[in-house]
Amino acid sequence: MGGGLFRYIYCIIFWWISLPLDGWTQSSEADVFNQLKATSSDTVKLRLYNTLSRLYWAKKDTHQLKTYTLAALRVADTTQQSMQLGQTFHNACHYYRLKTLYPKAIEYAQKARAVFQSIAYTKGVGNVYNTLGEMYQDQGKYTKAIDCHFNALRIAEKSKNAQMISASLSNIAAIYETIEQYDKALEYFEKALKIDQKRKAIESIGLTQVNIAQVYYHQKKYAQAKKYARWSIQNARKAKVPLIEGVALKFLAMLQSFAQDTLNATANFEKSHQLMSTQDQAPEYVALLLQMSRHYLQYKQLEKAKKYGKIALTKSLRIGTKKETKGIYKVLSSIYEQQGKLAQALEYQKKYAAYKDSLLTIKANNKLIQHELEYMYSKKEAKIKSDNHRQINQQSIYLYIISFGLLTVSLFSFFLLKSSRKQNTLNQELKEQQQELKAVNKHLQQKQTEIESNNQELKFLNHRLKSGESVITKAYDQLQTRNKQIKNNIRAAFTIQQAMLPPVALVRQLLPEHFIIYQPKDIVSGDFYWINEIEGKIIVIFADCTGHGVQGAFMSLIGHNLLDKLILQQRNTDPASILTQLNEQVLTALHQQDARSIDGMDIGILVLGKTTEGQKQLVYAGAKRPLYYLRPNNHEEIQVLKGVRKSIGGTQAKNKSFVNHQLALPTGSMLYMGTDGLADQHDYQRKKLGSLRLRNILTELHTLPIEEQETSLFALIQRHMLNTEQRDDILWIGIRV
Incomplete structure (x- = not known):
């Protein structure tokens, strides 16, 4: 179905709604609260309550939106028509819409429209028509929705408001796309694009371009679709809007997957997932997860396909995106059928058949x-x-x-x-x-x-179908509740672990030319890296803790905290000394003197000193982890500084000591370091990548720009893991000194 897979209209809706009404100021929350404390006037309070309501509507904070909308309704004088009264009713509409209480939301929208009409505030009337159109569209009432959007378009054209005209044209186009009227959708999207280009609105241009790419995809005009998708990515990056870039990357990945460009499709899907997982746009995220599930199903990676399909189904059922839910049921049915689990396949096939949106679309x-x-x-x-x-x-x-x-x-x-x-x-x-x-x-x-x-x-x-629905629904709800509790706990751990890693801005400042490939096996990881500057020396640490997932993540937190203490508090910058003290403190923290515990970590510590006469001074010490390096314009074999065959913690030989390796390298040399997850990764024939092959690959890559090295190494990992599962956490770092 057109428009079902790609819900770009939500971006347009958010952009339109976020346009400030007259009288609404871009005040900070603190300024507004201070003004509330200082005033006793109901008129001033009403204006400030409306300001806070708009602020929390933009943040989708339902609780705070309810608090200040109800406060505004209490102080509003409903006997006197005013702009603030209309805005109060409009804010109430937004609250009930977020709660999906559409009859109540429509009631308040109509009240707001009546107020704005009575005071001849045409822009407010246009905004309300747009909101009504969005709510009717949410409910699948496309005839009413397009009627409201055409009313909004007439008002915008009369007032010559280019921004409002563009938004209304895009909303109308999105409805035509949803009902598979692709020629009409393209006509209205192109009208909106011309207006956006004339306004030089880069963000809106990028959004409309990816919508046009989608329409061309449905018309099977793949070359034009790919061209508009690439243009959208460029404009999204110029405007610094991760959501639009993520949507465009997702769409480009779909085109590449269709063309059987597996490596680039997988890489772009993963980049899109990285951008969109942090955005508060659940419908777009669900659409991405559905496409990733289809992609991995196409290339027989059934476990990955099932993983993304399950996540997509959970979110889709929560937010009520019917078209995506239908598509997810179809994908899951195919996955279980290929796995030979026919009972589950039949269950999802029945749920897929229960959706009858196709006939409703014809009627609309x-x-x-x-x-x-x-x-x-x-x-x-x-x-x-x-x-x-x-x-x-x-x-x-x-x-x-x-x-x-x-x-x-x-x-x-x-x-x-x-x-x-x-x-x-x-x-x-x-x-x-x-x-x-x-x-x-x-x-x-x-x-x-x-x-x-x-x-x-x-x-x-x-x-x-309804005869067997109740039993299945009850069992499904119980599984969903348990699954949600487990995932919430793991997501909390993931947030803590991400906060532990060094900020991206700090790493770019200290290491201008570098890349970090950080790919956990599960949500949380046993691998971590630590980067900071102490007394003019840049310290880079990478570690592989025992186990992966939750077990490894707990061990990584212990290692990170001990490194903070030894380096930041005690000002220790000697790698061998840091490893020796870290080993002692891990033994003490885990009571390993008395218990036969093998928990610990393999770790490498690199200290970069000053550059003198074109030579970079460095010191390295490792616990079972080596450091690889290559000088510029050197086509000889890669060189290795080996670590001591002794891990941190666990039952280790006491007669072995950690040793520093000192080295001076010309500027432009490449350093590589990482955990064993990359070299030990199996392909579908259960053959490891191996340290020797990895060293040969690094030798071939070291003269390339750092961004191309990262892209090539990431593509290599994805190609090697094709049709198999990731067996361990992967962490790999490259630095050009």
Whole structure:
């Protein structure tokens, strides 16, 4: 279904709604709260409550939005029509919409519209029409939705507000896309794009371009689709809008997957997932997860496909995106069928069959066609009336001039004849329009008969499916509750672990040319890295803790905290000394002197000193982890500084000591370091990548720009893991000194 997979309209809606109404100021929360404390005027309080309501609506904070909307309703004078009263009703509409209480939301929207109309505030009326259109669209009532958006468009055109015109055109286009009227969708998206380009609104241009790419995809015009997707990515990066970039990358990945460009498709899907997982746009995230599940299903990576499909289903059911839910049921049914789990496959196939949106779309499509024809007919009729009025005025002028002579009468007769022919032409066009409307109405009646017949069949199928629905639903709800509790706990641990890693800005400042590939096996990781500057020395640490997932994550927290103590508090910058003290403190923290515990970590510590006469001074010490390096313009084998064969913690040989390796390298040299997850990764034939092959690959890559090294190494990892599961956490760091 068009528009079902890619919910770009939500971005447009958010952009439109976030436009400030007149009288609403961009104040900070602290400023508004200070003003509230200082005032006793209900009029001032109402304005400030509305300001806070708009602020929390933009943040989708339902609780705070309710608090200040209700406060505004308490102090508002409903007997006096004002802009602030209209905004109060509009904010109440936003609250009930977030709660999906659409009848109540529509009631307050209509109250807001009435207030704005009474005070002749046309921009406010247009905003309310747009909100009503969005709510009707949320409910699948496309005829009412497009009627509201056309009303908003008329108001925007009358006020010559280019931003509002563009938003209304995009919303109308999105509805046509949803009902598979792709030519109409493309027409309105292109109108919106021209306006955005004239305004030089980079963010809006990027959004509209990815919408156009989607329409071309549905029309199977893949070259044009890819071109617009790439343009959208460029503009999203210029505007620094991660959500639009993520959506465009997702769409580019879909095109690459369709073209069987597996490596680039996988890489772009993962980049899109990284950008969109942090954004508060659940419908778009669900659409991405669904496409990733389809991608991995296509290439027989069934566990990954099932993983993303399950996550997508949970979120889709929570937010109520019916089209995505239907698609997810179909994918999960196929996955279980290929795994030989026929009972689960049948269960999801039944749920997929229960969705009957296709017939509803046909019905909405017919109504929308009729609606637009009526709209175009009304514009044409208005134009004809305007032309007739102008011609009558011309005729009056000619009659007045006839008194001046026969020459004037002849000239008047000539123009009258020309005008009469034009009138006949216009009348003929009007008759043809009426005939076309009659033909369309007849076609709609035939379609209505087909729809009624199909509805009877659907009722019969629905009766059969409901018989086993209650038992399945109860068991499913119990599993969902348990699964949600576990995932919430793991996500909390993931947030803590992400906060532990060094900030991206700090790493870029200390290491201008570097890359870090950090790919946990599970949500949380046993690998971590630590980067900071102490007394003019840059310290880079990478570690592989025992185990992975939750077990490894706990060990990584212990290691990170001990490193903070040894380096930041005790100011220790000697790698071998840091490893020795870290080993002692891990033994103490885990009581390993008395218990036979093997928990610990393999770790490497690199200290980068000053650059003198083009030579970078460095010191390295490792516990079972090596450091690889290559000098610039050197085509010889990669060099290795080996670590001591002794881990941190656990039952280790006490007679082995950690050793520093000192080295001076010319600027431009490459350093590589990382955990064993990359070299130990199996391919689908259970063959490891191996340290030797990894070293050869690094030798080939080291002369490339650092970004191309990262992309090539990431693609290598994805290609090696094709049709198999990741067996361990992966961490790999490259630095050009």
